[in-house]
Amino acid sequence: MxxxxxxxxxxxxxxxxxxxxxxxxxxxxxxxxxxxxxxxxxxxxxxAPRRPDEPRPHPEVDCYVVAPASANMVAKLATGIMDNQALTQVGEALGTNDLPVVVFPRVNAAHARHPAWQRHIDSLRAGGVHLVYGPDVWPLYEPREAPSGRELPWLAVLNAVDEATR
Incomplete structure (x- = not known):
């Protein structure tokens, strides 16, 4: 990363x-x-979340990037589960006008075949999430069958942020 x-x-x-x-x-x-x-x-x-008496440790955000996002992270984000600091911040961003969110789901073919997966992807798209997803970006392989040393599509993620923040 x-x-x-x-x-x-x-x-x-x-x-x-x-x-x-x-x-x-x-x-x-x-x-x-x-x-x-x-x-x-x-x-x-x-x-971890900060205590109420602690100052905010990060500046205001212009764009959130969730990369790589596990299947679990995508499912929680799509269904509004905000049970940790990262999910809380991005979940709030989905409810904020004009605050882009870019998500790269790092999943395999079995995750994508799960009956709920397409609903999660559709839900994120409906929420305005810029997804870095598809066979041209991250070809799906069966579990434990992807080529070793495969590079994550960082350039595609960076370009999606450029596009989302224009």
Whole structure:
């Protein structure tokens, strides 16, 4: 995420603030990536809500990017479940006029065949979400059958942000 998304976004002149799900926060703190992101952005990496007496640690947002989004994240976002800091922020953004949200669902073919999946995608589209999704962006493979070392479509995500914020 740092080298594929955050650094290129900053090279485009964007200020970047990172908010993670608790699971992603755990993973990135264990491998030192959260600290690298904090040094790079100059802002704390959030994965928990702040107390009411604490100041907001991030500036006002012009666009939210959810990338990569797990099938679980997409399902929760589409159904309005806001059970962690990241989902709360993006869920609020979906209810805010003129605040773009870009989502890249990093899923496999089995996720996409789930009976609820298309409803989730349709719900996000109806909410105005800019989806970075489709076989031209992220071909779907069966679980554990994708080529190893496959790069995430960071350029497509960055371009979607450019388009969403015009």
């Amino acid at each position: 740092r080298t594929g998304l955050v650094e290129p976004a900053m090279e485009r002149g964007w200020q970047v603030a990172v908010t993670l799900t608790p699971t992603a926060g755990d993973w990135l703190r264990v491998n030192g990536e959260a600290e690298r992101l904090e040094r790079l952005t100059g802002l704390p990496v959030r994965d």
